[in-house]
Amino acid sequence: MCEANAYVIKNGEEEIYLESVDILKPEGNQIYLRNIFGEQKVFKGKIKEMSLLNHKIILEEDR
Structure with a gap:
């Protein structure tokens, strides 16, 4: 799984x-x-960091 x-x-x-x-x-x-x-969301901000090896996405809210 990816x-x-x-x-x-x-x-x-x-x-x-x-x-x-x-x-x-x-x-x-x-x-x-x-x-x-199938759950969908829209996040207002940007991608701070992604670790594909650890299957992790860190998002940062706009200020």
């Missing part, structure tokens, strides 16, 4: 945003995410 979990940094801690993400599309200042279960 999906990853997406996290948002809140108060210096990683908080799960969406599990088992298989589609991630940057669209301007937003990021469209969809997981293997």
Whole structure:
């Protein structure tokens, strides 16, 4: 399996945003995410870091 979990940094801690993400599309200042279960979310911010080896996506909110 190649999906990853997406996290948002809140108060210096990683908080799960969406599990088992298989589609991630940057669209301007937003990021469209969809997981293997069909759940979809749009995040307002940017990708801070991705670790494909650890299946982890870190998102950062716009300020």
